[in-house]
Amino acid sequence: MADILPAYIHLEIVTPDHKIAEEEVDEVSIPGREGYLGVLPGHAPLITELQTGPLEYRQNDSRHYVAVHWGFAEVLPDRVIVLAEIAERGEDIDVERAENKRKRVEEYLKSHPESDPETVKARDDLRRAICRLETARQVRA
Amino acid sequence: MATLRDIRRRIVSVRNTRQITRAMKVVAASRLRRSQESIFNARPYANQMMVLLESLAGRLEQQQHPLLARRPEKKILLVVVTADRGLCGAFNANLLRTAQNYIREHRQREVSLITVGRKGRDFFRKRPVTMAAEYVNIFRQLEFAHAKELADKIIELYTSEKVDAVDFVYNEFKSMMSQNVKLERYLPIEPLVPPEGEYLTDYIYEQAPAQILKTLLPRYVEIEVFRSLLESQAAELAARMTAMEAATNNADELIESLRLKLNRLRQAGITKEIIEVVSGAQALEY
Numbered sequence: 001m002a003d004i005l006p007a008y009i010h011l012e013i014v015t016p017d018h019k020i021a022e023e024e025v026d027e028v029s030i031p032g033r034e035g036y037l038g039v040l041p042g043h044a045p046l047i048t049e050l051q052t053g054p055l056e057y058r059q060n061d062s063r064h065y066v067a068v069h070w071g072f073a074e075v076l077p078d079r080v081i082v083l084a085e086i087a088e089r090g091e092d093i094d095v096e097r098a099e100n101k102r103k104r105v106e107e108y109l110k111s112h113p114e115s116d117p118e119t120v121k122a123r124d125d126l127r128r129a130i131c132r133l134e135t136a137r138q139v140r141a
Numbered sequence: 142m143a144t145l146r147d148i149r150r151r152i153v154s155v156r157n158t159r160q161i162t163r164a165m166k167v168v169a170a171s172r173l174r175r176s177q178e179s180i181f182n183a184r185p186y187a188n189q190m191m192v193l194l195e196s197l198a199g200r201l202e203q204q205q206h207p208l209l210a211r212r213p214e215k216k217i218l219l220v221v222v223t224a225d226r227g228l229c230g231a232f233n234a235n236l237l238r239t240a241q242n243y244i245r246e247h248r249q250r251e252v253s254l255i256t257v258g259r260k261g262r263d264f265f266r267k268r269p270v271t272m273a274a275e276y277v278n279i280f281r282q283l284e285f286a287h288a289k290e291l292a293d294k295i296i297e298l299y300t301s302e303k304v305d306a307v308d309f310v311y312n313e314f315k316s317m318m319s320q321n322v323k324l325e326r327y328l329p330i331e332p333l334v335p336p337e338g339e340y341l342t343d344y345i346y347e348q349a350p351a352q353i354l355k356t357l358l359p360r361y362v363e364i365e366v367f368r369s370l371l372e373s374q375a376a377e378l379a380a381r382m383t384a385m386e387a388a389t390n391n392a393d394e395l396i397e398s399l400r401l402k403l404n405r406l407r408q409a410g411i412t413k414e415i416i417e418v419v420s421g422a423q424a425l426e427y
Contacts, residue, residue: 014189016285016367018182032347047193048347049356072193072357074344083189085285085360 005042006078011057013066013082020066020087027058028080030073039075046075050084052127054135065090067135069128088132090139098132105129145410148403152396159392165228166385173378179283180314180371187364194357198333200350207300208330208358216251218273218295218304219243220327222311222373223261225280229381232312232320233260239322240310244270253304257291257370273298280374288367295366296359299328311369312376318383320376327365330358 011028013020028039031053037046050071057064071084105126112119143151221240223233240261244252253271256262262275274294279287298304307328313321346353 012185014185016183016186016288016364017179019185034347037347044345045343046345046347047196047353049353072353074189074193081189083186083193 007041008078009039009041009043010079011082012080013055013068013084013087015084015087020084020089021057021064023057023059025057025059029056030075030080030082031055031068032073037073037075039080042077043075045077046073048073048075050082052124052131054090054131054138055082055087056138063138065135065138067093067128067131069131086128088135090135093132093136093139095133095136098129098136102126102129102133143402143406145403145406148399148406152399152403155392155395155399159389159396162385162388162392166382166389169378169382169385173375173382176283176371176375176378177314180368180375183364183367183371187368190357190361190364194333194354194361196344197350197354197357200346201354205351206330206355206358208296208328208362209332211329212302212305214250214305216253216304216306217247218253218255218298218307220255220257220291220295220307220309220311221261221265222309222369223256223258223264224373224377225259225278227260228384229377230384230387232377232380233258233264235320235322236310236312237261237264239324243308243310243324255291255294257373273304279370280377283370283374285363285367288370289363291370292359292363292366295328296362309366309369311373312380314372314375314379317379320380323369325369327362330361 008024008026009028010022011025012022026041030037030039030048031051033049033051036053037048050068050073052069053067055066055068057066067086067088067090068082068084069086071082071087073083074081105122108122109119109126112122219240221236223236227233237260240254251271253273254265255274255276256265256272257276258280259277262277265272276287276291295307299307306326308324309327310322310324313323315321
């Protein structure tokens with residue numbers, strides 16, 4: 001470990017299709033499987049699975065939100081690398097579409113049995129839609 | 142003997158064909174640029190995943206996972222990745238030949254097929270092989286979701302022991318000028334080799350390494366499948382570009398030789414007429 005703590009975190013968010021972000025940030029909040037992880041520069045090396053949820057990072061006074069769905073994060077003292085299956089910036093989220101999806105899936109779940117494998121999938125879809133809405137909401141707040 | 146009119150008509154027709162081949166070349170070239178970009182974009186994710194996997198491999202005393210399980214290979218699945226469309230040189234033919242050789246070599250075992258791309262499907266539909274699944278029309282707008290669907294399918298077949306091994310045959314994008322048919326084993330996954338020498342970072346694992354490995358391995362298969370589809374797409378476009386370039390050049394040559402023939406014929410006609418006129422006039426003098 002270096003004597004002096006790094007001043008910034010180099011944040012990289014990548015998906016199989018493209019790189020969502022590569023920036024120097026002050027603080028990252030990661031939706032870990034076991035709960036949210038707040039990461040500041042100089043964090044101990046860590047690997048965690050992600051859950052569906054909004055990831056937040058701060059650059060000076062501006063806050064940014066990215067919806068991530070499933071993936072991994074690798075935390076190093078001066079770097080955070082997020083491997084997400086899907087990741088979308090809050091600004092790019094189509095709120096209307098997510099809202100429609102949420103309604104549709106909720107309807108579906110009401111009328112279908114618990115144990116159906118399709119239900120598991122629908123539940124994932126619902127989680128994603130809610131995460132998108134949440135992320136978009138935070139951007140606007 | 143071709144008349145002037147026949148030759149003129151022929152020139153027009155070749156010129157029209159040239160226009161089409163030239164347009165196809167330009168389209169292939171611009172799509173190739175995008176396709177190469179996709180390969181480039183997919184790289185950080187794949188590399189990072191390799192790093193994670195290797196560091197995990199160093200952590201685990203024994204790697205146990207259904208996707209690492211080796212069984213006697215009685216039933217093999219071959220995934221054949223061709224293009225949806227033709228007009229791309231020997232791209233599809235080379236690949237299908239390799240696939241057929243493979244099937245012949247593994248005659249004693251039960252080989253089933255998954256075809257990706259219309260050309261492969263049409264080819265094997267007429268032949269006595271077992272088809273497990275087919276995917277067509279995915280290259281127009283290739284996305285990770287397609288790779289995920291295919292990967293989930295092969296994982297399902299493998300873990301339910303319907304097949305004991307999964308091989309991929311696809312065209313690798315080597316350069317603009319050359320494609321290379323590649324045959325690779327995708328399942329079972331080769332045991333992971335921990336990185337050589339001292340491992341530098343001592344990670345805190347939020348979940349147990351075995352648990353992370355369990356969720357990571359299927360993703361690894363997905364990314365490998367995605368990579369081979371991207372490679373195949375780029376290779377197809379490069380092959381089409383080269384083929385259309387050659388076709389355009391051939392059309393140029395053909396037009397040139399037709400024009401020469403046309404001019405010769407025209408000149409011959411004029412000469413003939415002059416001789417007729419001159420000899421007619423001379424006949425009158427006597």
